[in-house]
Amino acid sequence: MKIDSLDFFYLSMPEVEDIGDGSQDALLVRVTAGGYTGWGECEASPLTTIAALVCPMSHSACKPVVASVLGERLTQPSDIVRIHQKVRENSMDLLQSDHALSGVDIALWDLLGKMCDEPVYHLLGYKHSYSKVPYASFLFGDTPQETFEKAKRATQQGYKAVKCGWGPFGKNLQADIEHVVAAREGVGQENVLLIDAGTVWGSDVEVAKSRLKILQEQKVTWLEEPFHTSALEAYRALSNESKTVKLAGGEGAHNEFMAYHLIDYGDVGFIQVDAGRVGGLTSAKRVADYAFQKNVTYVNHTFTSHLALSASLQPYAGLEGHRLCEYPIELKPLAYDLTNDHLELNQGGEICLPEKPGLGMELNLETIKKYLVQTQIIVNKKVLYETPKL
């Protein structure tokens, strides 16, 4: 079978707010081969990633992503690995191509799973899919009281782990202390508390260190992204003093190498991988294998739809000891309504991947239509991109 079509759909809420909520728009990928359809999702900036798909060639190592995908043979996992490698080589100098590749790769695995009547995690080499403990991921409140209430509400909804991030955090030590104390009060002593600094400290180790005491006292499991993804020396320096608090990072990695570096040089305890950025499931599975081997815990990063959520869990579905998973709970309707299926918490407060072919998520075409952004790119009078028909 050959890949017959590759289409990108740009979705957006009518208003996009200036907040750290990545569910306000989406770039959906649809790929078809032999009558089967696969879906994937890219992070982030839909327009820019569409351009990476269709742009004119600049030179031999800077080709549009579509050129390495359309017409390719697809019958087994090694075909996806081959296509993945072809994109990486042919689009090496096209920076955004890693994000475009990510959604395409996810869609290819979904398609192959449907073709083979297997869940993706099987195709990736896992026999079983183990349930994960989702942490409710939300923005810090504007006040400690609001943080407390958000955390409390999450645990009341059945979450055994909670992550607070971004918002006001990181700018003022005293305020940070109050927010962390409030968050711990909200989640209770028996549950897991995680803190996400959202790279707020750049590469400033000293200012990050000043937060370690309160994080240790409040038994925070990880401190996420104290620094820019590439500030490896800073990660290592902080890790040397963080004791019970492990560092977490990696969401910015746009290839597997960057994740390896955080493990090898940055000394993180948790490696967080966004399958929609790192190069799809092909790259994410490599990171999971590497993390397992290095005794580092893999965690998904995702803040969009349940299609992206299902995709993000497949690469470590078979790693029993890697228990936590990110689970955004403040999704915009665009993201939540994108799928008819959802990965809901079971009575034990855990989630399981669907035992269905591919990613196991049925798309809601009405949602796509509702939020579809009509887009057109014209170069020298030639229409390179136009929002495709559903």
Added chain:
Amino acid sequence: MKIDSLDFFYLSMPEVEDIGDGSQDALLVRVTAGGYTGWGECEASPLTTIAALVCPMSHSACKPVVASVLGERLTQPSDIVRIHQKVRENSMDLLQSDHALSGVDIALWDLLGKMCDEPVYHLLGYKHSYSKVPYASFLFGDTPQETFEKAKRATQQGYKAVKCGWGPFGKNLQADIEHVVAAREGVGQENVLLIDAGTVWGSDVEVAKSRLKILQEQKVTWLEEPFHTSALEAYRALSNESKTVKLAGGEGAHNEFMAYHLIDYGDVGFIQVDAGRVGGLTSAKRVADYAFQKNVTYVNHTFTSHLALSASLQPYAGLEGHRLCEYPIELKPLAYDLTNDHLELNQGGEICLPEKPGLGMELNLETIKKYLVQTQIIVNKKVLYETPKL
């Protein structure tokens, strides 16, 4: 003074060939403030980088680059550093933004230089600009004989250093040996020979090692990009055995951190920085400072116009011991004719930066008009980008 306008111009040769020649298209940046105009250039994929400039916001850390630049104050170097940081923070999740920022940053330094009536290297902190030894950079011939002739021609034109790269190199050991021997014969024993593998070996250390003997025998000064920019372990492993042949790499770095990693973890002897990718002159100067401190030699990477060439030399203009510079000699007319000024070899086979304000290069508007690619991006019936007026 405030930044009044920021415009991108997409230029292309009528035909773009599937070869490793980056001078076939260009993305020019024009910025104006207080009646002054600055010019810069981004690498690569003009359409994708334009999208990064104008795309709709996805969330607070994924904003279009233009939003962090227009209207900003610009009167001194620290203003550029501030704008640079603002783009990095506001466009953190927009991968291509690093390439867009690069051209914008270059144009800002050019503009500030004109405003202050100073060459950019002065503003970057250097008192003197030292002449550099350009290496003629060209693709390997299809046959060793052709490689020999290209190398011979370059030395006859006055070059004291020659770099052969890409093309057939890296795929067959015996052919590689013949090409390297032919290149050395062409340049003669007295001149510098450099080899560029163009990441052909991915992260395969063994296959790279098999080339070391011939490179050592032929007194090759550096082996460039044996691996993917991020394959740091592979770089280090090869470096441990490369003896007289130093490794060179870094052109793929899209921020200063990636260059630091090649120095710290990859053990390169030469760090090659493309100012049009790494984050402009602001980031490139940081890499130059770091390299100097770590006893690693800085080299520019550039394969486009003399505007880009002048920009690429400014960050290490004042480093007297860092002698070599890349100097593409097979530029397409688009790239060569883009400027009225050119950095030509002097009688000693060296080049000097112009002692003029900014980057010291006058643009040729006729060339821009001739190769201008009319481009339009429409999102939800709103024209987000249209090729601007010259």
